[in-house]
Every structure is written in C-alpha cells, then in structure tokens.
Amino acid sequence: MMCAHVDNSIGFEFPMTTSDEVALSQYMRQVRHEVDELLANVATYGEGCPRVLEDAIRHILLAPGKRLRPMLVLMASDACGHRSNVSLASACAVEMIHTYSLIHDDLPAMDDDELRRGLPTVHVAYGEANAILAGDALLAQAFEVIARCDASPEKVVRCIRELTEAAGPCQLVGGQVDDLQAENSVGNVEQLQRIHERKTGAMFRVALRLGGIAAGGEDEQITRLDTYGRHLGLAFQIVDDLLDEQGDTEQLGKQTGKDTEHGKLTYPALMGVEGSRDLAADLIRQACQQLDIFGETAEPLRQLAYFVLERNN
C-alpha cells in the first residue's frame, strides 16, 4: 500500500495511504451528495415564503460547504452499524443549524464578515434584515426536519432534545456570546477551550450523538462518539485558528487574518504555532482512541479525524 505524506498549508504531516484517501474521498462525496439533495429539497418552499427569503437561504445553505457536521452524523450511524431515516434528517438539521449560526456570526454586529463559502455573506447579498430572518427560519426549520421524520416518536423526541440543548443558551449561543466578549481581552488557554467547547464542540458532539441515537446505538457507543466529537471539535478549532493566521482567503472561501484584526483569543496567539499543532495532533489521537470499541465500522470516522487535521479549507 502506497503511503502518501500529506503536506498542507499549515504544515501537518500524517501518514494516510493513497487507497485510504481514495475511499474516504468517495465516501465523503457520496455523503455530501445525499445531504445536498435533502437540503435542496427542504429549502424549496411553497406558498407563504417570500422569494427573497428563499433566495437568501439557498444562497448560503446550498453553497459548497465542507458538510463536515452532517458527515459526522452519518458516519456515527454507520459506526453503530445502521443508518436510519433519522440519521439523514439529523444530518440535515445539524447542517441547517450550523448554517444559521454562520449567517448570524457574520453579521455586522458580530464578526462583520463579507465572504463565506466563497460567496458574499448573506447580509452583503440580501441585506441585514433578510440575513437575520434567514438564520431564524433555518433554526426553526432544522427542528421541523427531525420532527417530520417517519420514525419512532421516542427517537425523534430524544434527538430534538439533544439538538435544542446543543443549539441553546448554554452551548452554541453561549459560546458565541463569550467569544465576542473575549475580543481584545487577555485570556488563557482554559478560557479559550471553554469558549470553543460550546461554540464549536457542542455541534460536533451532538452530530455524533444524533448519529448514534438514530442508529439505535448503545449508551457506551454514544458516550464514546460524544468524547470523539469533543476532541475532534477542539482540534478542528485549533486548525481553524491556524488557517485563519496562515491560510489563503481564496482556498478557505472566507476572509483570513480576521481573528488578529478583531483582537480575538486564538490558540496560535496563546500557545504558538508549534504548540497549537502539537495539541491538535494529540487531540486527534485521543479522539481516535475512543473508536477502538467499534472496529472496522468506525474507519471513516478515523480517517475523517486525520482529514480535519490536514484540511486546508
């Protein structure tokens, strides 16, 4: 088996075999296709939805995203050996919530970003009011997608409980509030981790938990997936910080150098580039250890972990 040493823009090197890469890339393409198809479907509105709202939602929701979070849902279901109706619905719901949070985070009152997924942000393209409302609509509709699932009501309710909590004031929203408050403040690594455990980590973790629940996974499996998600989310955020400092705006599809401009707490600022890289690599190793109990069915999750570390967009 050929061993390709992947070298990317932020300088990680990890052994990934060529055939692994081909298999992961095929798997990811297929999952992306399924998710994109359902998203295009749910973002086709009937009577009552103003054209400008539909356009604003589709502009960002159907733009080429990594689809990392929905991929995690489906991979978690696969790891537990069964992909159900609820898996695909949860995958879409998670991506819709992620997208709503991007729309709102990009607003002038928050990060004031002009580029997202390689396109003008929603408020730049459709105005601020429509951007706020497009985010609101996606948030409400995310829960609707799961609630309309043809599946056992017990499972549906459990998934909605998990997702509402992850998207709520103590998790996703709370993390964003603290992230904004931390601008131009003197912070430490623990404080930064606390922010990202909620701002990024909560949605990673819930993606994996939903995948496990949708598959009818056992409690021990769901706990392991959750811990994998916690480590992966943090590693993702560290890489994100490194890319913001060192990456390329065109390749990333969003503005780089914004963190420094906004005086944000970042991992490279607090522990240096080398220290950040080492921490990310260590978190990925810890994430993958959680997958031991699954065997072969968790192979995509293992590979995705290294993909997250090696990503350049």
Place this chain on the structure above:
Amino acid sequence: MMCAHVDNSIGFEFPMTTSDEVALSQYMRQVRHEVDELLANVATYGEGCPRVLEDAIRHILLAPGKRLRPMLVLMASDACGHRSNVSLASACAVEMIHTYSLIHDDLPAMDDDELRRGLPTVHVAYGEANAILAGDALLAQAFEVIARCDASPEKVVRCIRELTEAAGPCQLVGGQVDDLQAENSVGNVEQLQRIHERKTGAMFRVALRLGGIAAGGEDEQITRLDTYGRHLGLAFQIVDDLLDEQGDTEQLGKQTGKDTEHGKLTYPALMGVEGSRDLAADLIRQACQQLDIFGETAEPLRQLAYFVLERNN
C-alpha cells in the same frame, strides 16, 4: 347583572357584564402567574450560559407582557376540557417564540424600536449582538421546553411539528420579511391581510391548536379553535394598527406612530378608522361563532375575544 359599557382609547363599545370582567380578569391573572413562574424557571440557566445572555433574555421575557398567546393555549385546553403537562409547556414555548420575534423585529436593521414592554429594547440595553443571540437562544429553547415534557412522545412530536411550521419561513418569518418589504409601497387590504395572517395569525392559530392537541381534543374542535385563532389574530392586528395611530406610548409600553413613520401598510391607512373598527368587530363575531360547539368551557375564549377588541395596550 350589571352591564358595563366599556369605552376605551380606540372607541369600541361592547357589552360586557361586570361579573364577566371580574371572572376574566381573575382567570387571566392566574394564567399569567402560572406562565410567568414557568418562564422564570426556564430562563434560569446553569453553567455555560454567560451572565449577559441570561440578563438579556430575562430583561424582556420576564417583563410584564400581555401573555396573550400562552393564555390562548391554556384557554384552548380548557375549552377541550383538559389541561395537560403539554398545555403549560406549549404556553411557555409560544411566549418564548413571540418574545424572540419581538427582540429581532425591534433590531435597528428591522423596525429599529427603542421601547418594548415598557422597557428599553434588548439591543438598546445589551447591544445588538447580544440581542440577536438572545433571540436565537429563546427560539431554540422554546422547542426544548416542549421536547422535555413528561408526556406521550406522539403528542410532543405533533406539537413540535405544528410550532416549527408556524415559526418557519412560510409563516412567522415569511410574514415579517414581507412586512418589511411592504414599507413605503402601495398595497391593498388583501396584501396586508396576507402579511398579518403569517406575521401575527400563525402564532395565534398555533397557540390555539397546541392547546387543543395538548388536551387531546378532537379534530373538529382543533379546526374550530384554529379558525377562531385566525379571526382573532387579524382583529388583534387591526386593533394594533389603530392603537399605533391613536394610542398612548406610555400605556402601550412601546413607541406609537411608528407605522406611519416607517411608511408601513396599516388597516386605518387603507380602509379608514371607522372601516377598520367595523372589520375588527366583525372578525371578533366570526371568531366567537366558532366556539358554539364547545359550550361553557369556551367562555374564557369568548370573553378574551372582546378583551382583544377593547384593549388599550
């Protein structure tokens, strides 16, 4: 029985007996108390929620509101003869969604209001970013309140389906988008009605439907409650327009004269003050006709309809 001809700021006169008024006012006070207690409870956050976010949410959620929508949920359950766990949870969820929509509608990018429920709006008191995020948090948490209900999962899922749809792009959000777009445009009564059927009506209707569903009401009962809600919602909006033109800022707890200032379509502008009053009164009569099948248990809903017509805040 004494008959008090109520004469209020917008000039309606309706016969309401003094004892009716006393009974309604006691009932409303009791319901308000129950709803306020649960809202204070759900807006007490543990670890993870930044203090400023909790404060921003409580500032508006616990401010003295009319609590009309949660009242409709509980009255609809009472009309069907049974108030359940899901009734109170739905009442709170509906009020949380209404409150989120007020926070976002008041933002500078939308209606740019500075006063709400007699207090500075959330963005004035806590900044724009925190206002957007407080609204987001309330929206997600509203569904969580129902999802955490100790009730049959079938009923819980049904309620969440109804509520996500009412809060989504084709109803509440779509109505607000069209309302903003209609500013300074030449419109007609049909167009205005189409806006308010979604912006105001959808939440009135779903409040009544949830009350009926929570009570285990029959389909015919839920349909009647829905139609009552549609007529009541429209009448409420007409009175709102009249109060905005003729009411008193201090009594209303929000700025008056804003509709004209923003070039908004309103009922008095399109059909005159007299015509608007007649239409509102007619809608209230139609609303009450829907209640015939319920008998005595719908008495609070009948009285509330006249209260809506006669309100001065």
